[in-house]
Amino acid sequence: MSWDYFAYFAAAALLLWGAGASAAWRGKRPVAVYTFTLAGLAVFFGFIVAMWISLERPPMRTMGETRLWYSFFLPLAGLITYSRWKYKWILGFSFVLSLVFICINLFKPEIHNKTLMPALQSPWFTPHVIVYMFAYAMLGAAAVMAVYLMWFKKKEIERKEMDLCDNLTYVGLAFMTLGMLSGAVWAKAAWGHYWAWDPKETWAAATWFSYLGYIHYRLGRPRACRRALTGLLISFLLLQMCWYGINYLPSAQGVSVHTYNLN
Known part of the structure; x- marks a missing residue:
């Protein structure tokens, strides 16, 4: 094709x-x-x-x-x-x-060519990417809901609407966690270590902790809806940096083992 x-x-x-x-x-x-x-x-x-x-x-x-x-x-x-x-x-x-x-x-x-670097010729490659993309989609839906509630909804934010953001985040974070774990196992097989604070891994950790912070804030301050939604949108911005923004940062060029997708 x-x-x-x-x-x-x-x-x-x-x-x-x-x-x-x-x-x-x-x-x-x-x-x-x-x-x-x-x-x-x-x-x-x-x-x-x-x-x-x-x-x-x-x-x-x-x-x-x-x-x-x-x-x-x-x-x-x-x-x-x-x-x-x-x-x-x-x-x-x-x-x-x-x-x-x-x-x-x-x-x-x-x-789009047939070339794959040796590190990508791994059985972990496919499930790792698919799990992450599904996580990103669910967290993207949560961000869309947050935008709607903060700027387009005319009435007071209802609890069931916040529950939707929460549930989407729960699912997205769960799949993101699976993606990070599978990535760690893959890294161990490919490079000999589970985690090395590569620039991509650093942004992944920041994104994961940010969404975890949103969940804990919601549990501790269930009525502070707008602050929580602001945190959710900040988390989504971190996710964008983790996904593709890191590829264009000077700190990642020639350092990150994850910049192969630019070639």
């Missing part, structure tokens, strides 16, 4: 996700929401699988390839949130976020 076909698969998936988001927003029967959204996920995942076969490796090496997974997991996270809490707008937000990342891949595609 050539990268040239990405636009066609992406357009089809976006049309289906948009139809699902529209059906949810208009209060249509859930079957329409699930049918359109799941069909879009199937189309997009079909392209990922085809790229996997074509590259003869998991499409997870470059930033463009990880954006593929993030674009896939965002509607999935939105559908999970819609299924559990029936917020009809969440699929619309996940659709817009997926559209943004897909557009980045369309206008600034990364180099």
Whole structure:
């Protein structure tokens, strides 16, 4: 499968996700929401699988390839949130976020080749990246909810709405923890140590502790909603630095073993 076909698969998936988001927003029967959204996920995942076969490796090496997974997991996270809490707008937000990342891949595609450095030729490579991308999607949904509550909601923030942020953070942090643990085991096999305070690892630790701080603050100060949401958004900014921002910092160039995804 050539990268040239990405636009066609992406357009089809976006049309289906948009139809699902529209059906949810208009209060249509859930079957329409699930049918359109799941069909879009199937189309997009079909392209990922085809790229996997074509590259003869998991499409997870470059930033463009990880954006593929993030674009896939965002509607999935939105559908999970819609299924559990029936917020009809969440699929619309996940659709817009997926559209943004897909557009980045369309206008600034990364180099997609078959080359994998030895450290990436590990059985831990695929589960580590997939777990992290799902964690990022869930935490992205929590950040979207925080933005909605802080700037778009006209009435007082309700407890059930904060519970949604909390639950999304719980799930996201749990998967992030699994990602860090799998990464530590992978690092031990590849470089001989579990943790070395590499710049990427340092930002990962800062992100993990930030989300943990949000959870503890919510437990200790359940009524301080806006302060907690501010902390949640700060945590999401740290997550962005951990994901891709670190690649552009001078401190990581020639030092971090995680900057291979720029090549």
